[in-house]
Amino acid sequence: MAQAIAFYFLAACILGFAVLVISTKDTVHSVLFLVLDFLFVAALYVLMRAEFLAVIQVLVYAGGIVVLYLFVVMLVNLKRPPEAHQDPHRLSRTGLFLAAAVLLELGFIAFAGGDSGAAPVAASSASPFCAAMTGNTEQVGCLLYTSYLIPFEIASMLLLVAMIGAIVLAKREL
Amino acid sequence: MITPTHYMLLSAALFMIGVIGVVVRRNIIIIFMSIELILNAVNINLIAFSNQLHNATGQVFAVFVIAVAAAEAAVGLGIILAFYRNKETINIDEMNLMRS
Numbered sequence: 001m002a003q004a005i006a007f008y009f010l011a012a013c014i015l016g017f018a019v020l021v022i023s024t025k026d027t028v029h030s031v032l033f034l035v036l037d038f039l040f041v042a043a044l045y046v047l048m049r050a051e052f053l054a055v056i057q058v059l060v061y062a063g064g065i066v067v068l069y070l071f072v073v074m075l076v077n078l079k080r081p082p083e084a085h086q087d088p089h090r091l092s093r094t095g096l097f098l099a100a101a102v103l104l105e106l107g108f109i110a111f112a113g114g115d116s117g118a119a120p121v122a123a124s125s126a127s128p129f130c131a132a133m134t135g136n137t138e139q140v141g142c143l144l145y146t147s148y149l150i151p152f153e154i155a156s157m158l159l160l161v162a163m164i165g166a167i168v169l170a171k172r173e174l
Numbered sequence: 175m176i177t178p179t180h181y182m183l184l185s186a187a188l189f190m191i192g193v194i195g196v197v198v199r200r201n202i203i204i205i206f207m208s209i210e211l212i213l214n215a216v217n218i219n220l221i222a223f224s225n226q227l228h229n230a231t232g233q234v235f236a237v238f239v240i241a242v243a244a245a246e247a248a249v250g251l252g253i254i255l256a257f258y259r260n261k262e263t264i265n266i267d268e269m270n271l272m273r274s
Contacts, residue, residue, distance in 0.1 A: 022195030095197030
């Protein structure tokens with residue numbers, strides 16, 4: 001029961017702040033709502049017993065990425081509102097209508113589709129060695145450094161390339 | 175009782191809000207933030223199934239998604255800054271350099 005109350009509260013906050021992110025006129029306010037949204041998503045991760053991911057979400061998203069966004073919003077000093085010029089060929093309303101239709105469809109499937117069953121699934125693990133670990137962080141770390149070592153290295157390489165690319169792009173002249 | 179269906183519905187709703195943001199807004203910074211919302215929806219889905227199946231692999235994939243999101247944000251914001259320096263705009267309707 002307490003879990004259900006927590007879920008509905010967090011879900012309402014996540015969706016409400018997400019709507020505010022895309023509907024606010026002021027970009028700085030939008031970034032601040034994005035921080036709140038990320039923090040509530042982190043709380044949802046805690047509810048799903050993914051404590052390590054929750055900490056990563058707060059550190060990387062709310063701490064790192066959003067600061068990057070704020071810097072860019074401050075750096076681009078807008079002399080005129082970005083929404084001023086409208087392309088007449090742009091089909092914003094059609095896109096909004098289609099997205100809302102998909103959302104309604106999903107809601108209909110959820111309520112009319114009956115219970116797909118919360119059948120308890122037996123514990124299944126890719127690696128029995130890591131499943132024996134106690135604690136969320138230990139399990140994630142064990143999988144990351146045994147079964148998924150090569151993807152982990154590729155991700156680190158991707159971050160290095162992205163870092164160099166961002167520096168090259170943002171530099172005034174080479 | 176909260177089933178994975180609830181988490182999937184939340185994830186789908188967050189995803190569609192992100193898609194609406196990408197489609198409707200013209201400010202490219204807000205479009206990038208909508209993409210972050212979409213990636214968060216994906217993460218919620220991954221972790222919900224990881225929790226349901228008692229298998230930490232989904233959380234490992236969520237870590238990779240976060241790494242890719244960080245890389246995407248860094249490069250994308252670099253592109254925005256470079257474009258703004260040349261064209262003095264962040265309105266995507268005016269970003270038509272490559273249109274024939």
